[in-house]
Amino acid sequence: MASNQAPPDDADDERTEVLRGGLLEELEFERTEHLREAQGHGDTPLESSGLFSLDSATEERPRLPAGPHPDDETVMSPVAPRARAEDFEPTVAALDLDEPEEAAPLAEPAEAPAAETPWRGLHPASLLVNLIPRTLSILLGYWPLLLAWLFGRGAVAPRPEDALLLMFILVPGVLSTLVHLFTLRYRVSGGRLEIRQGLLNRQARTLAPDRIQNVSLVRNLFHRASGLVEVRIETAGDSSTEGLLSALSVEDAEALLTELNAARGQAAAAAATDANAPPAPPILRLGAPELLAYGFTAGGLGLAILLMAVGSEVLTVTRPDEVNDLARAASPTRLVGLGVLAVAASWTFSALRALVRHHGFTLSREATPKGPGLRAVEGLFTRREVSLSLNKVQLVSAVEPFLRRLMGFGTVSIETAGFTAGENGLPAAAEVLIPMVEQDRLGELFTEAVPALSLDPWAVSFHPAHPRALRRAVMASVLFATPIALGLGIAAGGGLASVLAAAGVLGLLALLLLRAVLHHRALGWLVTPDVVLLRGGAIRRSTALLARNKLQSTHLSQGPLDRLHGLAHLTLNVAGSSVRLPPLALADAVAIQEELLREG
Amino acid sequence: MELRRLDPRVIWLWRAQAMSRMFFFWGPICVGLGVLAAQGSDWRVGVLIGASLALMLLVLSLLWPALDFDRFGFELREHDLLVQRGVLFRRRSSIPLRRIQHVDTHQGPIERLFGLSTVAVYTAAGMSADGSIPGLPTAEAEAIRDELARRGGDDGV
Known part of the structure; x- marks a missing residue:
């Protein structure tokens, strides 16, 4: 392609200078226009292959042929890699379905102009939907600072510095929301979903539909008020699009899902998202009593301690005198009372959280573009809808913590290979968590998630761990406790004290041994032609199920102590997580590793 | 079953890699420990401790690759x-x-x-x-x- 050498004039140079400082987007836009004018809408070397391609995502896009370009572009290209004029039009314009006219000169004969799908943006109301939750989450993130600020300065009237501090905390969030709204563009083109975002720090992501693990629609309070919806798409090996398609109108969301389905080449399946289809009877529906019970059994000691710590901190700052009195009047009964209070508070808190989070939990079957699937809907304020197709299920697990098991319930989670941001923002693989399942329905739910499972894991007996594993655990406990007992006995200097100390340690040893025996007896494994089942946990029983055709790699490992006892551990990897078989004799472990290779 | 082996040259490769780790990471640690041990006591104690640590690591990083090769x-x-x-x-x-x-x-x-x-x-x-x-x-x-x-x-x- 022949390109005019646009003479780099002074104005251009100036702009390049400013450009490196920031505010890329407007300048880039102007600059583009400027160049075009200068060249009378001729071939403009806006994108030259080497310099403008930054990541693989961009490479998915049809490339424009390379051409020589003015020097100043070489200078700026590392900073503004993907800038194209039409990316930066105001939202409303970008919603127009017609390709902006001035983009035409960009299209080379090699690619048909019609193939260029228009980019779409977020709904303008996304500002409203995102701003308040984001502000709240920022404030929550700064809570220690805010507490210190509120209580630390006493009851003084607001000062100008306070406003400044608040500004300092809030402005970045507001700015990023604005940038998000004005820069996010997405489209389905060439069978792939492309999403671009960012002002200074641009990112472009391309998702192939057949890699999509699951799609969820999320609506918080503001989404529901404004009739918008957030679409989250999770793929294997990539992080989710959480927070990216944060506010689409329902029509846009539906159009997007339909396009994605069409791109998967299964138009018939588009009917799956059709609201007119008669809803399947739910597999499971949870009411308030179950959810309350779930919350009560989920409340932990850790939360109680945290609540106590925060409470005492606030008291110390607001009412120092009373705290002193309290400390003086502290008696064992009062301390126990306080502890009970804190535990009760934590239970209440987690019960309420469970009610809000899982309100109206409904699990039902659903046809997805890739065959049968499951759909879960839940949430009081933030409504979540998750749909996943069964052949993307990697791991199904059930936990029955002691209390919940006494009540006759367990919790099931179904994992696919996608990544969702879990608590603490760490990736967690659980896509669908079914909070409360009656014990005699756990097996049924396992079969719903993995139809190849032809038996009820709660009705069959598992193979035990190797007996030598118990011997090993017992030896480890004895080796752990004996030196401590001896050391304490000697340190106590003989006499009654050392006998008592040694007895205490021996009591501990007895507990360790009991634990080892219980733990060992709880372990179990089962390999059938289709699935692998694992069991563990004496007090908090857990059961895991994976389909053998989802196995990725298997690793057999043996430490020095294992070798002493002739034991080995087998770890099975599926996409997104892994499970470990109980200790087995080396030969058995190798045989299972070989056997697992055969199927799948 | 007899498995395929690596190229024996890998033993020297691993030794070289261990040496470079030794030089950039373990060496300075040995020197630091030696200096620390010399504080408040004879400097010869420090040299002895540092040198014996370094020697131990050196022997290990020469021997280990051969064992590793054998097991691979x-x-x-x-x-x-x-x-x-x-x-x-x-x-x-x-x-x-x-x-x-x-x-x-x-x-x-x-x-x-x-x-x-x-x-x-x-x-x-x-x-x-x-x-x-x-x-x-x-x-x-x-x-x-x-x-x-x-x-x-x-x-x-």
Whole structure:
């Protein structure tokens, strides 16, 4: 392609200078226009292959042929890699379905102009939907600072510095929301979903539909008020699009899902998202009593301690005198009372959280573009809808913590290979968590998630761990406790004290041994032609199920102590997580590793 | 079953790598510990402690690669790639060929001196290589990579 050498004039140079400082987007836009004018809408070397391609995502896009370009572009290209004029039009314009006219000169004969799908943006109301939750989450993130600020300065009237501090905390969030709204563009083109975002720090992501693990629609309070919806798409090996398609109108969301389905080449399946289809009877529906019970059994000691710590901190700052009195009047009964209070508070808190989070939990079957699937809907304020197709299920697990098991319930989670941001923002693989399942329905739910499972894991007996594993655990406990007992006995200097100390340690040893025996007896494994089942946990029983055709790699490992006892551990990897078989004799472990290779 | 072995040159490669770790990481630590031990006592004590630590590590980094080489075996079997290794902690990994997402070979600066390459095999299970075979002559590494790439791979998730 022949390109005019646009003479780099002074104005251009100036702009390049400013450009490196920031505010890329407007300048880039102007600059583009400027160049075009200068060249009378001729071939403009806006994108030259080497310099403008930054990541693989961009490479998915049809490339424009390379051409020589003015020097100043070489200078700026590392900073503004993907800038194209039409990316930066105001939202409303970008919603127009017609390709902006001035983009035409960009299209080379090699690619048909019609193939260029228009980019779409977020709904303008996304500002409203995102701003308040984001502000709240920022404030929550700064809570220690805010507490210190509120209580630390006493009851003084607001000062100008306070406003400044608040500004300092809030402005970045507001700015990023604005940038998000004005820069996010997405489209389905060439069978792939492309999403671009960012002002200074641009990112472009391309998702192939057949890699999509699951799609969820999320609506918080503001989404529901404004009739918008957030679409989250999770793929294997990539992080989710959480927070990216944060506010689409329902029509846009539906159009997007339909396009994605069409791109998967299964138009018939588009009917799956059709609201007119008669809803399947739910597999499971949870009411308030179950959810309350779930919350009560989920409340932990850790939360109680945290609540106590925060409470005492606030008291110390607001009412120092009373705290002193309290400390003086502290008696064992009062301390126990306080502890009970804190535990009760934590239970209440987690019960309420469970009610809000899982309100109206409904699990039902659903046809997805890739065959049968499951759909879960839940949430009081933030409504979540998750749909996943069964052949993307990697791991199904059930936990029955002691209390919940006494009540006759367990919790099931179904994992696919996608990544969702879990608590603490760490990736967690659980896509669908079914909070409360009656014990005699756990097996049924396992079969719903993995139809190849032809038996009820709660009705069959598992193979035990190797007996030598118990011997090993017992030896480890004895080796752990004996030196401590001896050391304490000697340190106590003989006499009654050392006998008592040694007895205490021996009591501990007895507990360790009991634990080892219980733990060992709880372990179990089962390999059938289709699935692998694992069991563990004496007090908090857990059961895991994976389909053998989802196995990725298997690793057999043996430490020095294992070798002493002739034991080995087998770890099975599926996409997104892994499970470990109980200790087995080396030969058995190798045989299972070989056997697992055969199927799948 | 007799597994395929690495190129024996890998022993010297690993020794060289251990030496460079020694120089940049363990060496300074030994010196630091020596200086620390010399504080408040005779300087000779410090030298003794630092030197004996360094000597121990040196002997270990000369011996260990040979043991590691002895324990390393791999085989490209009908359905999987089998990699077995480990002196104290032994590991036997089986990567089904059809699960392979991609394979690559790479060569660090010291490896280049020895003319050796590493083959790394990735599945959908993890971010890091699920199986890797270090210390192969570059031509052989490339042959294995191509063989794995040819025989492996489906959607797999």
